[in-house]
Amino acid sequence: MPAETVQEKALLEKPRLTREQIAQLAALELPDGAYVNLGWGIPNLIANYLPKEITVYFHSENGILGMGRRARPGEEDYDLVDAMKVPVTLIPGASFFNQADAHLMTRGGHLDVAVLGGFQVSEKGDLANWKIPGAKGSGGIGGAMDISAGAKKLIVCMEHITKDGAPKIVKNCTYPLTCLECVNTVVTDLAVVDVTPEGLVLREIAPGWTPDEVQRLTGAPLKTKGRVPEIHLP
Numbered sequence: 120m121p122a123e124t125v126q127e128k129a130l131l132e133k134p135r136l137t138r139e140q141i142a143q144l145a146a147l148e149l150p151d152g153a154y155v156n157l158g159w160g161i162p163n164l165i166a167n168y169l170p171k172e173i174t175v176y177f178h179s180e181n182g183i184l185g186m187g188r189r190a191r192p193g194e195e196d197y198d199l200v201d202a203m204k205v206p207v208t209l210i211p212g213a214s215f216f217n218q219a220d221a222h223l224m225t226r227g228g229h230l231d232v233a234v235l236g237g238f239q240v241s242e243k244g245d246l247a248n249w250k251i252p253g254a255k256g257s258g259g260i261g262g263a264m265d266i267s268a269g270a271k272k273l274i275v276c277m278e279h280i281t282k283d284g285a286p287k288i289v290k291n292c293t294y295p296l297t298c299l300e301c302v303n304t305v306v307t308d309l310a311v312v313d314v315t316p317e318g319l320v321l322r323e324i325a326p327g328w329t330p331d332e333v334q335r336l337t338g339a340p341l342k343t344k345g346r347v348p349e350i351h352l353p
Contacts, residue, residue, distance in 0.1 A: 263298075
């Protein structure tokens, strides 16, 4: 086996952050007092990892403002679920409304932050997160287009590469787009990457990884500002 192939195989087998750790890391990006929408997948886990010293008002497009963490066994009320139909809790002061009003909130610029999953993010911050051509079980854009366009800040949580080893942070998206130039920050199992006018900036890296290794699994150039620190979770 060629040395380059052996090196690539070893790189793909290195430990990475779990989905829960990605959610925990993304929770640290949320400011106190923010109104935040959580998308499907990894973002849906974030409410469980919110730092205790801050209050965030989670918004669900099925009609909740003030959603709390997921319900634990024995706490479930199936009349109280998030957009994924997962039983959740409420924080004091939570409110309910119809779905039309919930979507008016997303379209009207009332969300401080949205956290969505992604299939691809380009170096300009374009997002593709609703359809993989030819893949089964994908193809419904839902409210992602309104949410990504309407939020003041958009964070994307996803694995850094596909199951086949292809990069998900790319120079140009090849999947159908959700929104153009909307992403501010990408949190993956390898890194935290900021989208800036000067390009993609590698802010933090997973423990045991180097900036060069992360770059090798990224389909667009990554800039650094001095030494890139390792991610440290509480």
